[in-house]
Amino acid sequence: MPNYKKLYTDIISHKNPKKWEECSFILAKEELTTLDIINLNEIIFNNTDKEITRFNQQHKSYDKNAIINMLTHQQVNKLNNTQLAIRFKLSRNSVAKWKKKYTL
Structure with a gap:
C-alpha cells in the first residue's frame, strides 16, 4: 500500500x-x-x-471500513440514499447495494 x-x-x-x-x-x-x-x-x-x-x-474503490463509515454518516445525519450519494459523489445504486450487504 x-x-x-x-x-x-x-x-x-x-x-x-x-x-x-x-x-x-x-x-x-x-x-x-x-x-x-x-x-x-x-x-x-x-x-x-x-x-x-x-x-x-x-475508478474509485472503497474498502469495507470506508463503506461502513459512509453508512454510519448516513444514519447519524439522517440522510436518505440520494443525499448520501450526492455527498460522497456515488451512485444511489451503490449505496443501496452497500446497505443490503453491510446492514448496520
Whole structure:
C-alpha cells in the first residue's frame, strides 16, 4: 500500500503550499483512511472539469471500513440514499447495494 501521508505531504509542499493549513488536520492522523484520501484530493486539486471528475469517479474503490463509515454518516445525519450519494459523489445504486450487504 502506498504511503499516502508522504505522497500528499510532498504534493502540498511542492505544488500547493497554500493548502497546507486546510490539510494539516488530516495529515496529522496516524493512519489515513480511504475517506481521508478522498477529502485530501478534493481540497488539493478541487477539480471542476466534468470530464476529469467523471473519469476519476469511475475508478474509485472503497474498502469495507470506508463503506461502513459512509453508512454510519448516513444514519447519524439522517440522510436518505440520494443525499448520501450526492455527498460522497456515488451512485444511489451503490449505496443501496452497500446497505443490503453491510446492514448496520
